[in-house]
Amino acid sequence: MKRAGFSTRWLPILLLLPQLSIILIFFYWPAAHAVKSSFYLQDPFGFGETFVGMKNYTSLLNSSAYLRSAQFTVVFTLLVTILSLSLALLLAVKADKVIKGAKAYRTLLMWVYAVAPPVAGVIGLVLFDQTWGPLKDFFGLFGWDFRLGVNYFDTAFAMVVVSVWKQLPVNFIFFLSGLQSIPKSVREAALIDNRSASGRFWDVTFPLLAPTAFFLLIINITYALFDTFGIIDTVVKGEPSNNPMTLVYRVYVDGFRGNDLGGSSAQSVVLMVLVLALTVFQFRMVERRIHYT
Amino acid sequence: MAQVTLNALRKVYPNGFEAVKPASFTIEKGEFVVLVGPSGCGKSTMLRMIAGLEDITEGDLHIGDRVVNAVDPADRDIAMVFQNYALYPHMTVRKNIGYGLKNRKIAKDVINQKVEDAANLLNLNDYLDRKPSQLSGGQRQRVAMGRAIVRDPSLFLFDEPLSNLDAKLRNQMRIEIKALQRRLGVTSVYVTHDQVEAMTMADRIIVMNGGEIEQIGTPSEVYHSPASTFVASFMGAPPMNLLDAMRENGAVMVGGQKVAEFDGSGLVTLGVRPEDILPDTNGAFEIDVTLIEELGAHRILHAVWAGQSIMISVAKDVAAETGPLRVVIKPDTLSYFDPQTGRRL
Ligand SMILES: Nc1ncnc2c1ncn2[C@@H]1O[C@H](COP(=O)(O)OP(=O)(O)O)[C@@H](O)[C@H]1O
Numbered sequence: 001m002k003r004a005g006f007s008t009r010w011l012p013i014l015l016l017l018p019q020l021s022i023i024l025i026f027f028y029w030p031a032a033h034a035v036k037s038s039f040y041l042q043d044p045f046g047f048g049e050t051f052v053g054m055k056n057y058t059s060l061l062n063s064s065a066y067l068r069s070a071q072f073t074v075v076f077t078l079l080v081t082i083l084s085l086s087l088a089l090l091l092a093v094k095a096d097k098v099i100k101g102a103k104a105y106r107t108l109l110m111w112v113y114a115v116a117p118p119v120a121g122v123i124g125l126v127l128f129d130q131t132w133g134p135l136k137d138f139f140g141l142f143g144w145d146f147r148l149g150v151n152y153f154d155t156a157f158a159m160v161v162v163s164v165w166k167q168l169p170v171n172f173i174f175f176l177s178g179l180q181s182i183p184k185s186v187r188e189a190a191l192i193d194n195r196s197a198s199g200r201f202w203d204v205t206f207p208l209l210a211p212t213a214f215f216l217l218i219i220n221i222t223y224a225l226f227d228t229f230g231i232i233d234t235v236v237k238g239e240p241s242n243n244p245m246t247l248v249y250r251v252y253v254d255g256f257r258g259n260d261l262g263g264s265s266a267q268s269v270v271l272m273v274l275v276l277a278l279t280v281f282q283f284r285m286v287e288r289r290i291h292y293t
Numbered sequence: 294m295a296q297v298t299l300n301a302l303r304k305v306y307p308n309g310f311e312a313v314k315p316a317s318f319t320i321e322k323g324e325f326v327v328l329v330g331p332s333g334c335g336k337s338t339m340l341r342m343i344a345g346l347e348d349i350t351e352g353d354l355h356i357g358d359r360v361v362n363a364v365d366p367a368d369r370d371i372a373m374v375f376q377n378y379a380l381y382p383h384m385t386v387r388k389n390i391g392y393g394l395k396n397r398k399i400a401k402d403v404i405n406q407k408v409e410d411a412a413n414l415l416n417l418n419d420y421l422d423r424k425p426s427q428l429s430g431g432q433r434q435r436v437a438m439g440r441a442i443v444r445d446p447s448l449f450l451f452d453e454p455l456s457n458l459d460a461k462l463r464n465q466m467r468i469e470i471k472a473l474q475r476r477l478g479v480t481s482v483y484v485t486h487d488q489v490e491a492m493t494m495a496d497r498i499i500v501m502n503g504g505e506i507e508q509i510g511t512p513s514e515v516y517h518s519p520a521s522t523f524v525a526s527f528m529g530a531p532p533m534n535l536l537d538a539m540r541e542n543g544a545v546m547v548g549g550q551k552v553a554e555f556d557g558s559g560l561v562t563l564g565v566r567p568e569d570i571l572p573d574t575n576g577a578f579e580i581d582v583t584l585i586e587e588l589g590a591h592r593i594l595h596a597v598w599a600g601q602s603i604m605i606s607v608a609k610d611v612a613a614e615t616g617p618l619r620v621v622i623k624p625d626t627l628s629y630f631d632p633q634t635g636r637r638l
C-alpha cells in the first residue's frame with residue numbers, strides 16, 4: 001500500500017504551526033508562568049516580586065479555608081458526578097422504552113444542553129430566589145427556611161442541583177445512544193433467558209454500557225471540577241464570604257479578588273497535578289478496557 | 294417436548310401492516326417443522342410470536358397444554374437461536390451457555406455439569422473461557438446452539454441460524470443440527486429462506502408467501518405435489534417448469550401436441566419438474582436446446598418448447614449439445630394449476 005505523504009518537509013510544519021502556536025501561547029506559556037509565580041510573592045500593587053520557595057504551598061496546606069474548599073470540592077464532585085450519571089441513566093433507560101412520542105421526549109431532555117453555564121446559574125438563582133423563587137416557597141412548605149447565599153448548606157445544595165441539571169442532557173444523550181447500540185437480538189436473547197427486568201439490566205444491559213459509563217465518568221468529574229465555574233460564580237456572585245467554593249473557583253477568588261497571585265498560582269499548580277493524575281488514570285483504564293465486537 | 298398449536302394466529306404491526314394472515318396448524322411432539330419462504334413473507338414474525346418476542350394480534354397459541362398468548366418469553370419453556378447468534382459479548386462461552394440456567398434457580402454444580410455436557414456435545418470444551426469475539430462464526434453458532442440445548446426446553450426456535458455461515462460450514466451445521474434435534478427429540482420450528490435447508494431438515498415444511506401459508510406438507514409432498522404455482526417455483530433448484538397449456542377433448546395440449554389425459558377445457562398451467570423430462574431419441578416431443586449449464590453431477594439444459602422456455606436436468610453421462618432434442622415426459626409426474634389463481638387442480 002502506498003503511503004500518502006508530503007513532498008516537502010516544511011509544508012506539514014507550516015500547516016501545524018497555527019495549532020501549535022495556539023497551544024503554546026494559550027496553554028503552555030500560562031502554565032509555565034503559573035508554575036513560576038507559585039514560587040514568588042507578588043506585591044499587591046504590581047511593584048515586583050520576591051522569591052519565597054515553597055512558602056505559597058505550605059501556607060495553602062495551613063489554610064483552613066483552602067482545606068475546607070478542598071473538602072467541599074470532593075463532596076461536590078462526587079455528588080454531581082453520581083447524581084447526574086445515575087439520573088441520566090434512569091432517564092435514558094426510560095426513554096429507550098418509549099415508542100410513542102419518543103422524539104418529543106428526547107428533544108425536551110436535550111434542550112438543557114444548549115443552556116450556557118452562567119445562564120443555568122441564573123435560572124437556578126431565579127428558582128431558588130429569596131423573595132420570589134418557587135423552590136424556596138416549596139421548601140418552605142416543609143419548614144425548610146431556604147437561604148441562598150447566606151446558609152452554607154443551602155447554597156451548596158443549590159449549586160449541586162443546578163450543576164446536575166446542567167449536565168444531565170449530555171449524559172442522557174450518551175447513555176441513550178449507548179443503549180440503542182446494543183443489538184436488539186441480544187436483548188431478546190436475554191428476554192428468553194431471564195424473566196426479571198432488573199436482572200436483565202444488571203447482567204446484560206449495564207455491562208454493555210460500561211464503556212460509555214466510564215467515558216462519562218471522566219467527563220463528569222472534569223465537569224464538576226472545572227466547568228461548574230460559571231454556575232458557582234453566578235450563585236456566589238463574587239461574594240465568597242461564608243459560601244462554599246470549589247478549588248477552581250478559589251483560584252479565581254484568591255488571585256483576582258484577593259490579589260494573592262503567588263498563592264493562586266500554587267493552587268493552579270495543584271489542580272494541574274490533579275488533571276494530570278486523572279488523565280493518566282483514564283489512559284490506563286482505556287488501554288485495559290475490553291473492546292467488544 | 295411439547296405439542297404446539299396455532300389457532301388463527303394473526304399479526305398486524307402497529308403501522309397497520311398485516312405481516313401474518315390468520316394461520317392455523319399443529320406441530321406434533323418431537324417434530325421438526327421448517328417455515329420457508331422468500332424474505333419478507335412473515336416467517337420471523339410468526340416465529341417471534343411463538344417465542345413471545347412479538348405480541349399476538351389475534352388468535353391463540355398453545356404450547357403443551359397451556360395457552361401462552363400472555364406468557365412472558367422466559368416462562369414459555371422455549372429456547373431460540375438467532376441469525377446473528379445474539380451471544381452476550383461480555384460473557385465467556387461458559388457464562389453464555391449457563392446464563393439461562395442461572396436465572397432458573399438451578400444449583401451451581403448442576404449448571405456447571407450441564408454446561409460441560411453441552412460443550413462436550415458441541416465440541417466447545419476448549420473454548421469455554423473465551424469471549425464470543427475470540428471465536429469463529431461456526432464456533433459462535435455452536436455456542437448459540439449450546440445455549441439452547443442446555444436448557445432442555447420443550448420447544449426449539451431457530452431463525453435462519455445458518456445464514457451467516459459460509460456454504461461449507463452451512464452444510465455441515467445443517468446436518469449437525471438435524472442430528473442433535475433427532476437425538477434430543479425436542480419439538481422444533483426452524484425458519485429459513487433456503488429451500489435446500491427446508492427440504493433436507495424438515496419432517497414437515499410450511500411454505501409461506503406474503504404473510505399467508507401456501508402449503509403444509511412433508512418435503513416430498515411439497516416437492517412433488519406443490520399446492521400452488523408459487524410453491525412449485527419456490528421449491529427446487531432449478532424450479533418446476535410452468536407451461537401454458539390447453540385442455541381439449543380430455544387431453545392437455547402443449548403446442549398442439551397431446552401431453553397427457555386431463556378433463557375440462559380452457560387454459561391450464563402445466564407443471565413439470567426438470568428431472569421428469571428425459572432425452573429419448575424416440576420421444577414424442579421436440580425441444581430446442583439453447584444453453585447447457587454444467588454442474589458436475591448433472592447438467593441443466595435450457596431449452597424452448599413450443600415457444601415457451603423450459604429447463605431439463607440430465608445426468609452427467611447423458612450426452613448433450615445445443616440444437617433440437619427429442620424428449621419424453623415421465624407419466625404421472627405432472628401438476629396442474631388454475632392459471633387465474635395459481636392453485637393446484
Ligand atoms: N416492526 C415492524 N413494523 C412494521 N412492519 C414490520 C415490522 N417487522 C417486520 N415488518 C414487515 O413484516 C413483513 C414480514 O417480516 P418478517 O417476518 O421479518 O419476514 P421474514 O422473516 O419472512 O423475512 C416484512 O414485510 C417486514 O417489512
Ligand SMILES: [Mg+2]
Binds near residue numbers: 336337338453
Ligand atoms: Mg426473517
